[in-house]
Amino acid sequence: MISSLPPELNNLLGSPIDDLSDFFEGIDQKKFRAKQLMSWVYDLGIYDFQLMTNFNNSLRDYLEENCTLSFDQPSTLEQSKDGTCKWLIPKDKSQVIETVYIPEENRGTLCISSQIGCLIDCPFCATGHQGFNRNLSTSEIIGQVLVAKQDLKKRFKRDDLVTNVVFMGMGEPLANYTETIKAIKTLNHPNGFNISRRRITVSTSGLVPQLIKLSEQVNVALAVSLHAPNDALRDELVPINRKHPIDELLDACWLYAKKRNLRTVTFEYTMLKGVNDSKSHALELAKLLKNKPAKVNLIPFNSFPGVSYECSTRDKINEFRNILIESGIMTITRKTRGDDIQAACGQLSGLVNNLAKKSLRQKLKRPLN
């Protein structure tokens, strides 16, 4: 496994089985080579084509000359006192993305990034504050899973610690649609990571057209960054709302749940003191979600330098939660994990050279008319 290979080499890492089958067919090989390659990579951790002994010599040489299976290694690992791990992975010359592992009693969740930065620009989010640089490739998305698995295996001598993967790190995964779909397919495939569809979650801020497309292409759990119960407030907190308001977003969610037979869609709601945490906000939210396949995660806000928002008080969060529960909506308050290493939700900041043009960001925020 080599980093920073010349870009002309075809990086096969993370490619879904269909793409690999097409690739092998295109070089006059049988399609089953795709499964063999995936087995070497994801079952055995072999990235050197010359060690793939069920490939003949000429195929090995061809692959070595034209392809790679490469992913970037982390520069730093930080471990929280609660067991949460965060890897900083350098990208290009001066970028860094973050990947976080959260151990829990019966599962281990890996939170991966899909972009370097994020264009959505939510004002309470550390990633949003940094701006946007570029999308990650499928190999860069899958590379994060391999970095985490390799490192966890080294330290805990176990290969089964990552049971769940959530696209909730840096970036809006549906804004990097094609690469995200490919990565999901490889995560889910029996010859890939074999993680069941219910254990893979895509989290979106509300890109409705892509969400509808997603419902037709893959079957994974869905989380939505809602954060506000009405359009006026959500326009401010999640600016994509100006393009796709709450009604449109919720219709797409219910459609997704129906098509994909999901028991619930998870709605993430960051608790911001004096902003979205009043009793009337809770009642408004309850009205939106009552009798729907919805579950709410209340997230105590994690502060970061340069932001003026504060976390709601514990009493406010409890009051908010109780109103939702009394309306029959499954609601939990998420435990803050990894806050001593800035790995908590909303704190992922990495290092992003902001290439997002102001005009593009403004365009994204403008309402459709």
Ligand code: SF4
């Ligand atoms: S909350 Fe999510 S969508 Fe909003 S800026 Fe942060 S990473 Fe992007």
